[in-house]
Amino acid sequence: MENWKDLQKALVQFRNERDWEQFHNPKDLALALSVEAAELNELFLWKKAEDADKEKIQEELADVFAYAILLAERYGLNINQIVLDKIRKNAEKYPIDKARGSAKKYDEL
Amino acid sequence: MENWKDLQKALVQFRNERDWEQFHNPKDLALALSVEAAELNELFLWKKAEDADKEKIQEELADVFAYAILLAERYGLNINQIVLDKIRKNAEKYPIDKARGSAKKYDEL
Amino acid sequence: MENWKDLQKALVQFRNERDWEQFHNPKDLALALSVEAAELNELFLWKKAEDADKEKIQEELADVFAYAILLAERYGLNINQIVLDKIRKNAEKYPIDKARGSAKKYDEL
Amino acid sequence: MENWKDLQKALVQFRNERDWEQFHNPKDLALALSVEAAELNELFLWKKAEDADKEKIQEELADVFAYAILLAERYGLNINQIVLDKIRKNAEKYPIDKARGSAKKYDEL
Numbered sequence: 540m541e542n543w544k545d546l547q548k549a550l551v552q553f554r555n556e557r558d559w560e561q562f563h564n565p566k567d568l569a570l571a572l573s574v575e576a577a578e579l580n581e582l583f584l585w586k587k588a589e590d591a592d593k594e595k596i597q598e599e600l601a602d603v604f605a606y607a608i609l610l611a612e613r614y615g616l617n618i619n620q621i622v623l624d625k626i627r628k629n630a631e632k633y634p635i636d637k638a639r640g641s642a643k644k645y646d647e648l
Numbered sequence: 649m650e651n652w653k654d655l656q657k658a659l660v661q662f663r664n665e666r667d668w669e670q671f672h673n674p675k676d677l678a679l680a681l682s683v684e685a686a687e688l689n690e691l692f693l694w695k696k697a698e699d700a701d702k703e704k705i706q707e708e709l710a711d712v713f714a715y716a717i718l719l720a721e722r723y724g725l726n727i728n729q730i731v732l733d734k735i736r737k738n739a740e741k742y743p744i745d746k747a748r749g750s751a752k753k754y755d756e757l
Numbered sequence: 758m759e760n761w762k763d764l765q766k767a768l769v770q771f772r773n774e775r776d777w778e779q780f781h782n783p784k785d786l787a788l789a790l791s792v793e794a795a796e797l798n799e800l801f802l803w804k805k806a807e808d809a810d811k812e813k814i815q816e817e818l819a820d821v822f823a824y825a826i827l828l829a830e831r832y833g834l835n836i837n838q839i840v841l842d843k844i845r846k847n848a849e850k851y852p853i854d855k856a857r858g859s860a861k862k863y864d865e866l
Numbered sequence: 867m868e869n870w871k872d873l874q875k876a877l878v879q880f881r882n883e884r885d886w887e888q889f890h891n892p893k894d895l896a897l898a899l900s901v902e903a904a905e906l907n908e909l910f911l912w913k914k915a916e917d918a919d920k921e922k923i924q925e926e927l928a929d930v931f932a933y934a935i936l937l938a939e940r941y942g943l944n945i946n947q948i949v950l951d952k953i954r955k956n957a958e959k960y961p962i963d964k965a966r967g968s969a970k971k972y973d974e975l
Contacts (some may be wrong), residue, residue, distance in 0.1 A: 541653050541728055543649050543727075543791060546727075546728055549732060550735065552681075553735055553739065553915065555750070556748075557744060557748050558748050559751070560691045561749075564697040565697045567803050569689045569691075569692055571687050572689075573685040573798065573900060574798060576678070576682040576685040576795075577794075578795070580679060583788070583789055584785060585785050588673040588674045588676075598737075600716060601733065602707065602734060603685075603712075603716050604697050604716055605731055607709060607712050608731075610709055612704065614702060614709075619654070619655055621707075622710045622713050622717075623658060624706060625710035625711060626662050635665050635666060638666045638668075639666050640666070640667045641689060642668075642911075642912035642913065676911060677940075679788065679911055680911055683908045689900065689901060693862035693898055751804065759944070759945070759946060760869055760870075760946070761945075771953050771956070772928045775965045776966050777967075777969070780969045782915040784918070787903070790906065790907075791900070794896070794899050797899065797900075798927075803898075804893075804936050805893070806892045809892065815948050817950035818937055818938060818941075820952060821903075823868075823949055828923075832920060832927075835868070836931060837868055837872065839924050840928045840931050842877055843929060844877065846925075857883075857884050858888075859884075860886070
């Protein structure tokens, strides 16, 4: 199963069984996403990337996906479409010949 | 198209064309994810959720997905599997009868 | 005691007694600051501002100050000077007559 | 001048001249603090710590202090007191003999 629609259904069912939709306004969902992203980052704190605990990374990354998917659901967004749209925009901001091998932001290229 | 794998391929191709894999160690990918999550949150700052700009939300959420998908790729994780695993764990931490209608953390239930 | 120099000394002493300077490069200090800011934000998650736990807020805010003060120390920055400089810059970006009563960003005023 | 109170006065005056107190509930202040912390972190993205732009760091760190100070003001907290209280707590969680030279969290020491 590699389809995000199935995940979205599972997450919505989990939420609805607990009557949590009342708390899930987009502002708090975005906040929750940020908190989970920070917990993921904490796993790398004071460390080299390769010394971080892969199992915990997996769990925190799952939480990040969960809130991101719920946010997409809240706004009726098609995840593939919005990411592909963004890739297209970024391809214009970061043309291959200018951006290759550079970590600079587009406005510094 | 509603498939993570297709998105992952598109993102990896975009990255490789620009020779950016050298920068994409997991610690910096997680940092990038956090920065994008903060940009998403900024769209709600000083506002009610319903007054935030939906088009910008879509763009920032796409960035969040992009880095989360690249992180999953970096660790060889199956996104659906890790999220479903987490849902199962959370179902134990938040049993329906205790958690229904409550926004408390599991250790306060 | 309302002087940040005294705090800085106490924080540096705490760090040096534990031989932690080796971990405190600015990139990780900034990451730690972000993690603490997220823990502070989590106290407001799914809640109205007035329902957050004031005692915990105090603790998380203290952590935020600790890392911010250590970062300032790392770069030899005078906290009062940098904040007052920023207030002056912001006064130009947000002139009173335009910004009064508005939550808009300076580029939308 | 190395005094929090003077900074707090300057920040409150800046805010009041623009009639922004109405937006500055603690939940949004904490959110703003997190956004500024992320902007600070972005300066280190894809880079070694020593390659980050010191001038921009100074500006973003100033923003972090500004919101942290406004939050302390909002709750009537004495900054030095809350940080010293936290140092005392941390000294118990991280006793010198156990914590020296280790980046582990207190629950792993």
